[in-house]
Amino acid sequence: MAMHGIVLFGHGARDVRWREPFERLAIKLRDASFGARPVALAFLELMEPDLPTAVGDLVAQGCDVVTVVPVFFGQGGHVRKDLPLIIEQCQALHPSALIKCAGAVGEDDAVLDAVAEYCLRQV
Amino acid sequence: MAMHGIVLFGHGARDVRWREPFERLAIKLRDASFGARPVALAFLELMEPDLPTAVGDLVAQGCDVVTVVPVFFGQGGHVRKDLPLIIEQCQALHPSALIKCAGAVGEDDAVLDAVAEYCLRQV
Numbered sequence: 303m304a305m306h307g308i309v310l311f312g313h314g315a316r317d318v319r320w321r322e323p324f325e326r327l328a329i330k331l332r333d334a335s336f337g338a339r340p341v342a343l344a345f346l347e348l349m350e351p352d353l354p355t356a357v358g359d360l361v362a363q364g365c366d367v368v369t370v371v372p373v374f375f376g377q378g379g380h381v382r383k384d385l386p387l388i389i390e391q392c393q394a395l396h397p398s399a400l401i402k403c404a405g406a407v408g409e410d411d412a413v414l415d416a417v418a419e420y421c422l423r424q425v
Numbered sequence: 426m427a428m429h430g431i432v433l434f435g436h437g438a439r440d441v442r443w444r445e446p447f448e449r450l451a452i453k454l455r456d457a458s459f460g461a462r463p464v465a466l467a468f469l470e471l472m473e474p475d476l477p478t479a480v481g482d483l484v485a486q487g488c489d490v491v492t493v494v495p496v497f498f499g500q501g502g503h504v505r506k507d508l509p510l511i512i513e514q515c516q517a518l519h520p521s522a523l524i525k526c527a528g529a530v531g532e533d534d535a536v537l538d539a540v541a542e543y544c545l546r547q548v
Contacts, residue, residue, distance in 0.1 A: 306548050315501030323531040330541040371544050378443030404547040407540045408446040416539035417530045418453040421494050424527040425429045
């Protein structure tokens with residue numbers, strides 16, 4: 303059976319507290335699979351690890367398939383241009399594994415519904 | 426009765442498609458209040474309008490209270506340092522209205538749950 307890992311890919315920031323929601327998200331995903339599914343964080347800039355490092359770690363842990371989820375609200379240049387190139391590099395580095403890329407989480411309707419509900423709780 | 430407006434505050438990006446989820450979110454919020462609650466978008470950089478313009482528009486529409494919701498995953502320098510200063514400017518420009526600021530949407534547990542569910546649907 304294929305071992306399937308997830309990389310939560312965020313922009314990164316100078317302020318270390320910026321990564322807190324990403325850490326919480328990783329914990330939620332690990333809990334959901336009872337620890338059976340490897341979950342890693344990766345960042346485009348200003349924070350470590352970068353995506354090739356995170357993908358390499360998951361492949362080294364035995365993942366045959368790695369899905370990169372862009373934890374971005376919108377699909378701008380980072381998601382539409384920078385990310386496909388990095389995924390291509392990762393795929394070339396690990397030809398035995400399949401490196402897939404999901405759409406940005408902010409494009410998902412259920413995520414937007416949850417954000418809208420949050421907004422309505424603030425007013 | 427006080428008229429309460431919402432500003433969805435995002436980072437902004439060069440790629441115009443980046444703002445799509447923000448537009449969808451604004452529509453969801455307008456629909457939820459049957460159009461009774463003014464909702465505006467505002468961006469920190471690279472996109473218009475900026476926050477003072479959006480807040481000014483809502484106050485001009487008659488809002489007594491404006492809640493700014495940072496549509497960011499993490500609370501980094503933009504949310505913790507830049508945003509409070511801009512909110513302060515907006516408050517000084519509109520002393521008759523109350524300009525409030527919510528926490529970043531990505532800190533909300535229900536939003537993170539929705540993001541986690543999205544991630545699990547990708548694998």
